[in-house]
Amino acid sequence: MKLGRLVRDALRRVRPRPPRPGAASGVLLLSAGGLGDTVLFALVVARFSCLARPGETVSVLLRADGAKMAFLLPPEIRVIKVDFGRLGKDAAYRGEVFDDLYRTHYRLVVSTDYKRHPDLDEALAFACESPETAAMRARPWAKYQARLDANEKRWGHIVDSGAALQDKVVRWSRFACELTGVEQPPPRVELPPERMPAPVALPGPTLIAQPFSAVKEKQSPPELYARIAAALPTGWSMRIAGHPSDLDKNPDYRPLLELPNVSFEPAPFSELAGIMRGARLVVSVDTACMHLAAALGVPTLCLASAGFVGEIVPYADEVMPGNLKVLFQPMECAGCLGDCRFPAVNSMFPCVAALDSDAILADIARMVEGGS
Missing domain, CATH: 3.40.50.2000 (Glycogen Phosphorylase B;)
Structure with missing residues (x-):
């Protein structure tokens, strides 16, 4: 001090x-x-x-x-x-x-x-x-x-x-x-209905993607999100959620906005919550947007690092909601809380770089079709 x-x-x-x-x-x-x-x-x-x-x-x-x-x-x-x-x-x-x-x-x-x-x-x-x-x-x-x-x-x-x-x-x-002094089990990650914002009616089936993190090493590459956009069924759109400054900090994601079915969603969280409730699927790095989507009951796929396994994601079994799936690469060093001792791989934590893009796309395809 x-x-x-x-x-x-x-x-x-x-x-x-x-x-x-x-x-x-x-x-x-x-x-x-x-x-x-x-x-x-x-x-x-x-x-x-x-x-x-x-x-x-x-x-x-x-x-x-x-x-x-x-x-x-x-x-x-x-x-x-x-x-x-x-x-x-x-x-x-x-x-x-x-x-x-x-x-x-x-x-x-x-x-x-x-x-x-x-x-x-x-x-x-x-x-x-x-x-x-x-x-x-x-x-x-x-x-x-x-x-x-x-x-x-x-x-x-x-x-x-x-x-x-x-x-x-x-x-x-x-x-x-x-x-x-009151013993009760922990609650599932799910907000009570009275505290959920009304869903926003969107023009068509929509996937909300949140690729950005304050810790850049947790971010999957823009090429993955381009593949996700290309794999969506006809009539679907993808909105990339974030603050406008996220694009300034991550200019390599800007070309995604040139794709025909991709747009940027700058709404603050208080408005984004209703937009996500109107969406069909959220794909997010393990950040606040993911927690919000999970708590709102929106089908959510989390692309996680292994750094917070045991504390944040995946949630403990007794609180895990049915609408969330977490993908992460098991590592001996899991649970490091972001204090990674290994060199970055293509600007990513090794556990993030090891995520299987094909497996991610397969999970998205199942969730788009209404599976889990």
């Missing part, structure tokens, strides 16, 4: 504090993951909401980027968005956020994250100065381990959530069971 930030945080605790209600009330759930994590957290948030007492408000604090999926949360949830980039660098913004959290005077603060940063999400939790706090024992992190260990003593209730490599939805469910 930078010395200046450490000093400012210490001084903030001793200076006059903003006024707040005398009685603590309400529950704050911190969920500091990205877009995909927010989709999956939306499946279990109701279990944590049960921690609220009658009349209390439940708030969820999200990273500003992850908050783009906040539309999936129950409408009664109050959403707080925090820019983690500014939180770490902008002293005035950091102080403003901390004061707002302190002023609200939550009765209970729960960090729902297994991987935590002592200067970011943990600092936010402690800034609340709430009478009740709970968290999972944090994932080991060599760089910050001493501080995570020291901070563990500041939590009122610490839960050992089990093995380091574990399905996220299963881990959250076990944590919620521990806090609420």
Whole structure:
């Protein structure tokens, strides 16, 4: 931690504090993951909401980027968005956020994250100065381990959530069971109908493709998507979903838009959700778009790396939805969480480069015909 930030945080605790209600009330759930994590957290948030007492408000604090999926949360949830980039660098913004959290005077603060940063999400939790706090024992992190260990003593209730490599939805469910005292199996990756957007009527049968990832090594080559477009039945179209900047970062995918049945779909996730519900099939790298499609019940084919096997995809058997098929190449190093120790193969992780294009096309053909 930078010395200046450490000093400012210490001084903030001793200076006059903003006024707040005398009685603590309400529950704050911190969920500091990205877009995909927010989709999956939306499946279990109701279990944590049960921690609220009658009349209390439940708030969820999200990273500003992850908050783009906040539309999936129950409408009664109050959403707080925090820019983690500014939180770490902008002293005035950091102080403003901390004061707002302190002023609200939550009765209970729960960090729902297994991987935590002592200067970011943990600092936010402690800034609340709430009478009740709970968290999972944090994932080991060599760089910050001493501080995570020291901070563990500041939590009122610490839960050992089990093995380091574990399905996220299963881990959250076990944590919620521990806090609420209510034993129930983890939910399948499926949003309740009342939280699904209405399907958008599309001009014809449509495949939504999401080839882009923040980690470029997870991306399959554009040639694969050209083959997918060419293999679609007559009358079908393919929309490549993404932000316009994705094409700027990946110019080798631009020629796909010259194909007669291919177009670009720049809709934000809140609109893309309805478009995907109107589509016949989604083909996606293992990223937020894939989690969203799976949770919406859309037939989905995931082209995955092996790096997140055991934690993200494939989902654990007990939460796996029937509409999702995950293709990945088994590797001895599976579960590396993206920390690949091998050289890239044609700019891809070796496990991604090893995906069989013919097998992918065969699965798409079956799914297009209505098979599984």
